[in-house]
Amino acid sequence: MKMSEKVTKEMVEKALTEQKVPEEPLVYCGPSFPAGSLPQYAVFKNGIPKQAKEAGKDCPALMHLFKPVSKLAETRVNLGKVGSRDFQLYQSVTNYFQERGNRL
Template sequence: MAIKNQKPASEKLIYIGPNLSRGRLLQYQVFIGGLPTHLEEEFAAMPALKRLFVPVAELNAAMAQAKQPGTPLYKYYKEALEV
């Protein structure tokens, strides 16, 4: 029996937040197989950063939400600007 919440290892996530300093993370960077492990410190400092990774298929809808005041993605994007 498969677990419904388990993501396939080949899942492609795209980062829709702003670029992080020193090239740690670039907007529209794609990751295969889940969240990047080299950003554990950033995730610990700002857990909302993880929410700016969306499935590639949802890119357009997620970008629209990130630009719309009042949505959770907008809030997360603004928080990421401060990192």
């Protein structure tokens, strides 16, 4: 990931405040949380769940993998493209889970 594309905590805070009332449901496109507490492609009507917000404080990339449902097909394609932003975000979240021993 290029330094100019690095996800910062400030970006996460901005994303959290801007997405308090989403216009459409969000789908989590990152890897499933350990122990199945947040499965990949889970859909949320009332914004980002609390456990994801908490994890997003330590792993800002995670917050960028909540997408409007209307962007799901595009995001799934991008997840398979090595070097795409979504691919890099997914890898960052995977590394975060591995570094923590697959625990939250």
